Amino acid sequence: MMSKITCPNCSSQNTCQILYGLVGLDDKLNEDLGAGRVHLGGCVMSGEDPDRHCNECEIDFDTKAPNIYLDIDGALLANDLTPANHAKEFLKKVLEEYPYTTYWLTTHCQGDANVPIQHIGHLFDAETVELMKKIKPTTWDMAKTRAIDFSKPFLWFDDDMFYEEKQTLLEHGVLDNLIMVDLSKDPDQLGRFITSFPLPVNT
Numbered sequence: 001m002m003s004k005i006t007c008p009n010c011s012s013q014n015t016c017q018i019l020y021g022l023v024g025l026d027d028k029l030n031e032d033l034g035a036g037r038v039h040l041g042g043c044v045m046s047g048e049d050p051d052r053h054c055n056e057c058e059i060d061f062d063t064k065a066p067n068i069y070l071d072i073d074g075a076l077l078a079n080d081l082t083p084a085n086h087a088k089e090f091l092k093k094v095l096e097e098y099p100y101t102t103y104w105l106t107t108h109c110q111g112d113a114n115v116p117i118q119h120i121g122h123l124f125d126a127e128t129v130e131l132m133k134k135i136k137p138t139t140w141d142m143a144k145t146r147a148i149d150f151s152k153p154f155l156w157f158d159d160d161m162f163y164e165e166k167q168t169l170l171e172h173g174v175l176d177n178l179i180m181v182d183l184s185k186d187p188d189q190l191g192r193f194i195t196s197f198p199l200p201v202n203t
């Protein structure tokens with residue numbers, strides 16, 4: 001049996017593994033299905049399928065999904081008044097792939113996921129603002145790396161990094177998980193991530 005795994009959507013521990021492929025429905029499986037000990041995922045697999053089901057809120061989630069950390073200024077915004085090119089499509093891509101493991105990593109958050117939306121929501125359309133509501137908050141001070149969970153694979157999109165942050169990434173051997181955004185060099189950079197999304201280095 002797997003240890004208790006918490007649902008990233010509703011925090012319930014009433015979750016179970018997802019079984020894929022053609023399964024023979026015997027008494028044992030029927031009993032496990034009825035008791036919520038296993039959930040059937042069907043026969044079509046993409047290779048990045050969720051491996052866990054929540055019996056409370058009925059979502060499927062992937063326990064292997066990386067955490068995605070998003071900066072705002074210089075990453076999602078080209079300047080104070082303008083979203084970066086393709087920012088909307090980029091957010092859509094990120095939140096479709098990683099709806100439960102995407103976090104704000106910005107000075108405009110500090111533990112409250114509403115603050116970034118208040119800060120930049122008016123620059124985006126209503127659909128994108130709805131998507132942004134899935135992004136979770138972080139709390140940190142001095143160094144953004146203090147908010148990063150180094151026990152999990154992650155990607156951090158930012159236009160800037162301080163000395164301490166770089167040292168911390170180097171110590172963990174995950175400097176490549178910082179995806180540097182440089183919109184002055186490539187205003188369409190976010191669009192390139194949509195066609196070729198980076199993969200995290202595993203520790």
Ligand SMILES: [Mg+2]
Pocket residue numbers: 071072073074075158159160
């Ligand atoms: Mg920035």
Ligand SMILES: [Zn+2]
Pocket residue numbers: 007008009010011012054055056057058059
């Ligand atoms: Zn749930």
